[in-house]
Amino acid sequence: MKKKQDLRVIKTKKNLYEALLSIMKDKPFEEIKVSEICKVSLTNRSTFYDHFNDKYELLSSLIKDLEEELTSKLEENENFETEKEYYMKMVELLFDHISENVSIYSSIIKNNTNSIASDMFKDILLRYVGKHIKKSDISHGNVPVEIITIFYVSAVINVCIYYISEAKNYSKEEILNYLDKLLPNYLYC
Numbered sequence: 001m002k003k004k005q006d007l008r009v010i011k012t013k014k015n016l017y018e019a020l021l022s023i024m025k026d027k028p029f030e031e032i033k034v035s036e037i038c039k040v041s042l043t044n045r046s047t048f049y050d051h052f053n054d055k056y057e058l059l060s061s062l063i064k065d066l067e068e069e070l071t072s073k074l075e076e077n078e079n080f081e082t083e084k085e086y087y088m089k090m091v092e093l094l095f096d097h098i099s100e101n102v103s104i105y106s107s108i109i110k111n112n113t114n115s116i117a118s119d120m121f122k123d124i125l126l127r128y129v130g131k132h133i134k135k136s137d138i139s140h141g142n143v144p145v146e147i148i149t150i151f152y153v154s155a156v157i158n159v160c161i162y163y164i165s166e167a168k169n170y171s172k173e174e175i176l177n178y179l180d181k182l183l184p185n186y187l188y189c
Helices: 007-024 034-041 045-051 055-074 083-100 102-110 116-135 145-165 172-182
Strands: none
Touching: 007 034, 007 045, 007 055, 007 102, 034 045, 034 055, 055 083, 055 116, 083 102, 083 116, 083 145, 083 172, 102 145, 116 145, 145 172
């Protein structure tokens, strides 16, 4: 059972997350100082350090929360008839998550050339898809599971990153439609 958190702690973390993301829209993460985060969030430095050791731990905590949310969303993908249906539902759930958090992801990606968001997507999807392929009865056509997994996951991640950074160009529905056309009906044969 998950320990219930104090509402003040939740509010403080939320304010710190929002401040960090707000600053990251205009400035690379490496240039941000804890004092700036505290100023924008209206939080004392001592309070910041009560919750986090440094800005890296703050960002890590934010990414961990997003990771838990995405993992929970992907676990909804249980009912499917074909492998393509499975992947399209996974991609749809991923894009729903991104759409719900697009301001967060665009803040992380816009001025920050590091690959925090894509690494998170990659790690989650590699685990999720790899586990699915290993337990499925589908023939892999003598292609190692790791190669199949990285092939499909890499394509989806790059489309996600493009969607986040160019959100004005395509709607989520258009991207899903294009991916549906690109994914073959028989994925492993």
